[in-house]
Amino acid sequence: MTTGRVNGEEVTVEEVTEATPDVAAALSRLVPQLSRSSAVPTGAELAEMVASAATVVLVARDDGGEIVGTLTLALFRIPTGVRAW
Template sequence: MQIDILSEVTDEVADAFTRLLPQLSSSAAPLSRAALAAIAAHPATTVFVARDGETIVGTLTLVLYPIITGLRAHIDDVVVDSAARGKGVGEALTMAAVRRAGEAGVRTVDLTSRPSREGANRLYQRLGFELRESNLYRYTIRQK
């Protein structure tokens, strides 16, 4: 298992995201190569990819952003290929993101996970993430 930071969007990377994105979200629109490259190049994001040999089997996005109370970190869009689950891919990706956040000076790392993702929730708790009592609100902006 090798964890890399995405720096270049190749055909292999584009194909991997085309395969992985539907496993993450049934409603997410496919990403163009340009959109994926823009995300990878954005100064607030670090996109990690996990490889099993030559095959990309997972990805995670770490977002670092400054706010009044300090530098914050959030893990988003974690997905492991269904054929690679249970092999430590999610753990390797998550811990790589935690290390990167720590190196940046962040004190805490947040993430959210739907309750139905039981395996992912068990993993995060096993890695030391603590369930916070909080209200998560979402406002949907209607596009014209």
């Protein structure tokens, strides 16, 4: 967990280790901001992302605990080493 300030507001970034209802609700609110055509992940898909060794799901919480951002980091090996996307 890391805490910092964004526009004067305290924000905490943490790794998601469980597909909880608050994470699912946040994704249903945040994903449409990225793409109108992409479906929001189902609870099962979120659980799969969280459980996968190839992905790290991070969330940013404001000082009230609300999830205000998310990042999914995908790690994969290619012949020249490990890459992230």
